[in-house]
Amino acid sequence: DQQVKQNSPSLSVQEGRISILNCDYTNSMFDYFLWYKKYPAEGPTFLISISSIKDKNEDGRFTVFLNKSAKHLSLHIVPSQPGDSAVYFCAATRHLLMDSNYQLIWGAGTKLIIKP
Amino acid sequence: NAGVTQTPKFRVLKTGQSMTLLCAQDMNHEYMYWYRQDPGMGLRLIHYSVGEGTTAKGEVPDGYNVSRLKKQNFLLGLESAAPSQTSVYFCASSSGLQRTIKETQYFGPGTRLLVL
Secondary structure (H helix, E strand, O other): OOOEEOOOOEEEEEOOOOEEEEEEEOOOOOOEEEEEEEOOOOOOEEEEEEEOOOOEEEEOOEEEEEEOOOOEEEEEEOOOOHHHOEEEEEEEEEEOEOOOOOEEEEOOOEEEEEEO | OOOEEEEOOEEEEOOOOOEEEEEEEOOOOOEEEEEEEOOOOOOEEEEEEOOOOOOEEOOOOOOOEEEOOOOOEEEEEEOOOOHHHOEEEEEEEEOOOOOEOOOOOEEOOOEEEEEO
16 A cells, blocks of 8 residues: 555756656645655655645745645756666655654656656 | 775675675765665665664665774674665765765775675
8 A cells, every 4th residue: 555656757858948856645734745766776865845824935946845635745956967877766754753653645656757 | 094894895695504704994974974886776774883782774774784993984784684685885985074964975995785
């Protein structure tokens, strides 16, 4: 039972255009969401996050949108650059405190390919 | 700073063999984590630690043991390896200052393990 789903295994986008990566979740209790980016042979690196009290968070070329009613979030990259080619993971949690109830649920990732 | 390092990068084991994966961080982080990543699935937490001398079970702890004898090191042990443990293993750390899952996790480059 995958609580966080990234239904597109891969996405190809022309350089300079907008990349939109999608993530759906099933647990309505999730209230904090994160995006990580991963290059081959490296570990994931943190990209951007959003709390459920917001519907948008922006950091430079990266914007995350949250639609709580649809249980859907998306990551927009504008404009897309060749260095953005990577695997993007979405993750969600409902329990923020670092204690024995730790829970951070990850999606399977979407491979983004930016074409020159 | 080297950040988070993992040893070894790649290993082949026979069923029933044992091994230890080593994770080291030089950021003086309190929290450390071990994840596994399998094809088509998100990262899943195996065990984690909120400080030297402490460990806790994650989502998929069976077949693994961990130890955190020194703050900078987090060891993952497989006592009797099984083919189902073929995976890519990632170690991560976070500062622990906020004591929440919101803290950015810093990942190592991963260890690819093949169990025959």
